[in-house]
Amino acid sequence: MSKSFEEYWKKNLTLIGVLLAIWAFVSYGLGIFLVQPLNNFWIAGFPLGFWFAQQGSIYVFVILILVYCVIMNKLDRDYDVDEQ
Amino acid sequence: MSILVWTYIMVILSFGLYIFIAWRSRVKETKGFYVAGSSVPPLANGMATAADWMSAASFISMAGLVSFMGYAGTVYLMGWTGGYVLLALLLAPYLRKFGKFTVPDFVGDRYYSSTARIVALICAIFVSLTYVAGQMRGAGIVFSRFLEVEVSTGVVIGMAVVFFYAALGGMKGITWTQVAQYCVLIVAFILAAAAISYKLTGMPVPQLGFGSTLIEGERAGQYVLQAIDGIHEDLGLHRYTEAFHPGGMGMLSVVSITLALMVGTAGLPHVIIRFFTVPSVKAARISAFWALLFIALLYTTAPTVAGFARYNMIDTINDTPYTEAPSWFKNWEQTGLVAWVDKAGDGIIRFRDGDPFIGSPNLTGERGEHGERLVSNELTDNDNELYIDRDIIVLASPEMGNLPAWMVGLVAAGGLAAALSTASGLLIVIASSISHDLYYRILNPQATERQRMAVGRIMIAIAVLIAGYFGINPPGFVAEVVAFAFGLAASSFFPIIILGIFTTWVNREGAIAGMIAGISFTMMYIIQTKFMGMDPWFFGIVPEGIGTVGMLINAAVTLTVSSFTKSPPAHIRELVQNVRTPRGSGEASGH
Numbered sequence: 001m002s003k004s005f006e007e008y009w010k011k012n013l014t015l016i017g018v019l020l021a022i023w024a025f026v027s028y029g030l031g032i033f034l035v036q037p038l039n040n041f042w043i044a045g046f047p048l049g050f051w052f053a054q055q056g057s058i059y060v061f062v063i064l065i066l067v068y069c070v071i072m073n074k075l076d077r078d079y080d081v082d083e084q
Numbered sequence: 085m086s087i088l089v090w091t092y093i094m095v096i097l098s099f100g101l102y103i104f105i106a107w108r109s110r111v112k113e114t115k116g117f118y119v120a121g122s123s124v125p126p127l128a129n130g131m132a133t134a135a136d137w138m139s140a141a142s143f144i145s146m147a148g149l150v151s152f153m154g155y156a157g158t159v160y161l162m163g164w165t166g167g168y169v170l171l172a173l174l175l176a177p178y179l180r181k182f183g184k185f186t187v188p189d190f191v192g193d194r195y196y197s198s199t200a201r202i203v204a205l206i207c208a209i210f211v212s213l214t215y216v217a218g219q220m221r222g223a224g225i226v227f228s229r230f231l232e233v234e235v236s237t238g239v240v241i242g243m244a245v246v247f248f249y250a251a252l253g254g255m256k257g258i259t260w261t262q263v264a265q266y267c268v269l270i271v272a273f274i275l276a277a278a279a280i281s282y283k284l285t286g287m288p289v290p291q292l293g294f295g296s297t298l299i300e301g302e303r304a305g306q307y308v309l310q311a312i313d314g315i316h317e318d319l320g321l322h323r324y325t326e327a328f329h330p331g332g333m334g335m336l337s338v339v340s341i342t343l344a345l346m347v348g349t350a351g352l353p354h355v356i357i358r359f360f361t362v363p364s365v366k367a368a369r370i371s372a373f374w375a376l377l378f379i380a381l382l383y384t385t386a387p388t389v390a391g392f393a394r395y396n397m398i399d400t401i402n403d404t405p406y407t408e409a410p411s412w413f414k415n416w417e418q419t420g421l422v423a424w425v426d427k428a429g430d431g432i433i434r435f436r437d438g439d440p441f442i443g444s445p446n447l448t449g450e451r452g453e454h455g456e457r458l459v460s461n462e463l464t465d466n467d468n469e470l471y472i473d474r475d476i477i478v479l480a481s482p483e484m485g486n487l488p489a490w491m492v493g494l495v496a497a498g499g500l501a502a503a504l505s506t507a508s509g510l511l512i513v514i515a516s517s518i519s520h521d522l523y524y525r526i527l528n529p530q531a532t533e534r535q536r537m538a539v540g541r542i543m544i545a546i547a548v549l550i551a552g553y554f555g556i557n558p559p560g561f562v563a564e565v566v567a568f569a570f571g572l573a574a575s576s577f578f579p580i581i582i583l584g585i586f587t588t589w590v591n592r593e594g595a596i597a598g599m600i601a602g603i604s605f606t607m608m609y610i611i612q613t614k615f616m617g618m619d620p621w622f623f624g625i626v627p628e629g630i631g632t633v634g635m636l637i638n639a640a641v642t643l644t645v646s647s648f649t650k651s652p653p654a655h656i657r658e659l660v661q662n663v664r665t666p667r668g669s670g671e672a673s674g675h
Contacts, residue, residue, distance in 0.1 A: 009664055016173050023169050027162050032338055035155070035327040045295030045307040050325040053158040054150075054387040055291065058165050058380050065172040065373040072177075073366060081665040083364050 008079040015071055019064050027057040090493035091230045098268050098497045099245055102504075105264055106249030106257040114536050117254030118185045118516050120361040124259050129367070130374020132259045133358045135266035135501070136509035137164075137349075137375070138382055139215070140222020143269055143502035148477030150390035151397075154324040156333040157390065163345025165376065165383050170350040170578075172372035176359040178585045180368035181663045185360060186513075187353045187577060188521040194584040195595040196656055198526060203599050207576040208353040208517045212510040213550065214569040215354075219507040220555025223500055225475060229419050230496040239555035242504060247548045250508045250515075251541045255361060258508045265501035270381055272498025273478075277385045280392045280485040284308065290388040301399065308391060315398050321437050324394060340629030348570030348631050351578035354509045357516070365666035393477045396484045401470065402435040406454040409433065412483035417457055420445050421473035424456050425463060436468035445471055507551060515543035568610055571627070575602035575634025583642055585664070588657045594646030602638025606630055 030038065031053035038049030046055075076082035115121050124132070142164065150157030182190055187208055192201030220239055227238020249257045274290070281293030284300070285308065298304050303311040313323040322329035328338070349355060358375075359368045400410050406424060416422040423445040424433055431454050441461035448458045459471075479499060482492045519539040524531050531539075576599050583590045612618040613627045620626055622633060662668075 005661075005665070012664075019173060020169070023166065027166055027342070028339060031158060031162060032327075032335065032342070039325060039327065042307075042310075045297070046309060047325045049327065050155055050309070051295075053155065053327075054161050055294075055384055057162050058384050061165055061169050062373070062376050062380050064169050065369075065376055068173055069369045069373055072369060076366070076666055081667045083366060083666050083669055 004079055005081075008075065008081060011075060012072070015068065015075075019068055023061065023064055026052065026060045031057045085489060087489040087492045088230075088232060090490045091496045092493075094490070094493035094497040095231065095500060098264075098501060101264050102245065102249060102261045105260045106253050109257045109260045110252045111254050111256050112537075114520075114533055114540070116256045117537060117540055118360075118512070118520060119357075120254075120256040120259050122361060122363055124361045124363075126362055126367045126371035127374050128259070128263050129358060129362050129371040130378055131266040132262035132361075133355065133371065133375035134378035134382075135262040135269065135505035136358060137355055137379060137506070138266075138269065138502055139506035140219050140499065140503035142382065142386075143273065144222050144225065144478055144499050145475050147386040147389040147393065147481075148474035150387055151394045151477050152474055153333075154322075155327045156338060157387065159333070159338055159341040159345065161383055161387060163342040164349060165379060166342070167346040167349025168372060168376040168379070170346060171355065171359075172369060172376070174582055174585070175350060175356065176368045176372050177365045177666065178663045179356060179581070180359050180362065180365050181666060181669045182659075183360075183669060185357075185520050186516050187356050187581075188517060189525070190584070191577070191580065191595070192521070192525065194656065194659065195580070195592045196653065197592045197596065200592060200596050200599070201521060201525065203596065203603075204577065205517050205521045207572055207599075207603065209514055211352065211569045211573050212354060212513045212517075213547075216507055216510045216514075216547070216551040217554035219503045219510070220551050222475075222503040223507075224555050226479070226496050226499040226503070229416075229421075229476075229479065230493070236556045239552050242500070242507075242555070243548050243552040246504055246508050246511065247545060250511050250548075251544045254540065255357075255512055258512055259361060262505045262509065265505040266378060268494075268501040269498040269505075270378070272494045272501075273382055273389075274385055276478075276482050276485075276487065276491055276495050277389050277392075279487050279491065280396075280481060281388065283485055284392055284395070290385050290392075294388040294391055298395075308395065312391060312395050315395070319398075319402070319436060324391070334624075336624065337626050337629060340625050340632045344574050344629045344631035344635075345570055347578050347635055348574040351573035351576065351581070352569075353517075353573075353577070354506075354513045356577075357513060358509075365669050389478060389481055393481050393484060396481075397472070398435060400484070401433050404433055405431050406433055406456055407431070410484070412480050415483065416476055416480055419476075420447055420457075421476050423447075423459050423471040425459060425469050425471075426452065426454065426456070427463065427467070427469050434467055434469045436466060438466040438468050439464055440466075440468045440471050444473070511544050511547045511551070514547040515540050518543045568607075571606045571610055571631035571634060572603060574631030575606040575638050579635050579639040580642060583639065585660065588660045589651050590642060590646045591649055591652045593649040594642040594644075597645040598638040598640075598642030601641040602634045605637050606634035609634075 035049030039047040041048045111117050146160050188201050188204035191204035223242040224235040224239050227233055228235045249261050277290040278288045281290040282288040285293040285296040286299050287293035287296045316323050328335055362368050362371050425440055441463045445459045446461050448460050450458045452458050482495055523539050524536050580595045609630045610627045613620050
């Protein structure tokens, strides 16, 4: 396997790791494990933990996929493995 | 015009649209039939995926469940959206590059084994059949309430429409009808929510209205959630937004169910198969984004509908004399999905926690002192006098909010769109599993295009009949078998597809052992706890969440067995390297 392929794959794995860490932190961290302390703060008519659990986490999921698409498309071009 | 007339107009218009689209996109060859010729643009694929995914359960039942569960309803909201992140990052691009027709195709090729293919095939069929039964039941509820026809007539109409466009257009016909169905269902859901939000808070965007202040009533000026929490406290209940309250779901249950639903979503064959229909790897990635965006429109609206309905229900029904109950209440009482028992004997409706009686209403056909329909169920010893089926919250919400008749009709059409779009997506999975994976790949590899198409269409007909049978005679355990569908998807496909892409050394022996171990554990646990009445013995994890454990067992067994047995042949390692980069992705091929 060529060096550039190894590098491409490693960067891909790092990106997946970072995005999944955010995914887990927002949904399981803020929406479940920390929901009770966060519910003591009311922001814009919502208890914060409840908002992350029923609204915020879903917005974050959508953004994570968009970020992945944009970065991977660039990575594909940089390492010359994109579809022509 | 009356609600009934409007509903007929909405339903007939939408059905006419689906049939027109299906006729325009009829197909002649297997590639069009199974993967729509791999030519669906990402935006359209996103809409079709969203309609495919959002079932009768999402449209009709979910907001109702959340309304009764409060914070714990989060398991559905996060569980049925978070899986798309896994799908987009870990599965979709690689499976598109692999470029075959079905999930058993990938499992069979990557693990170079007919046994693995057959195990995957059986799981795909079981998961999809389970799911289809629920869709037909949902369609039946809508027909019986809104069109005032017998449930069985409604199911037959639904079956005929789905059969027409699935058999004629295969995946291509289904995809384009799903795009139309998405538009119908999302417009219906959001319009109804916006109208209710505007009425209660003066803010038409429901996601913002949910965080605004009430404009009318005793609690005017309070935030919506503050008012709901306050009403609950006055009635001596736990607060709506409170997490892990005594008697509710604990943290472990919330985590395990959420994870099982997320992983199960990413492993469901009718969702995965959608990513075979787009033209490229790049398109697969971005269509996952569109899909989740379109799903999120409904999933961020549903909790607002849940909250508004909670407020409306308590506000308009609790402590009201039965004779003065609103008209929606009496309409739904006719269907037997709402019932009231006058435990206190004073003619006033009391709405508290818990079930008013055991089981679902068993109408005696007689009327009580105040005109209510009597039930013969054994009463419970709590104060609650009101039975409300969770499935009616969304369908009744336009009436609860006094919205115009045409909107009630639109919501009915939306519920049907959700049920039919998911049913058709599942039927194509069943048909392709049998006609492609079993008939063509295993039984008769010499089959011609015409034979394969004919078998595909026959399989759709058989699957429609089975689904219709369950729609007319719903098994009493529809809700229970949904735990099965997700548990099996999580514990069978998800781990071995991921390991098949992200490792080169995981082999045939490992995958077969892992799938069998994961499925057996999950099935055994669900059967023991759901059907045989055993206590959840594995750290108290509820059966709905056990797919999480099944998945871990599958992965552990797969890795262990693989490390002791012969590594995969060279061409498999090359295949894995190949799927990791987008270049060279052609059209999906059946060979």
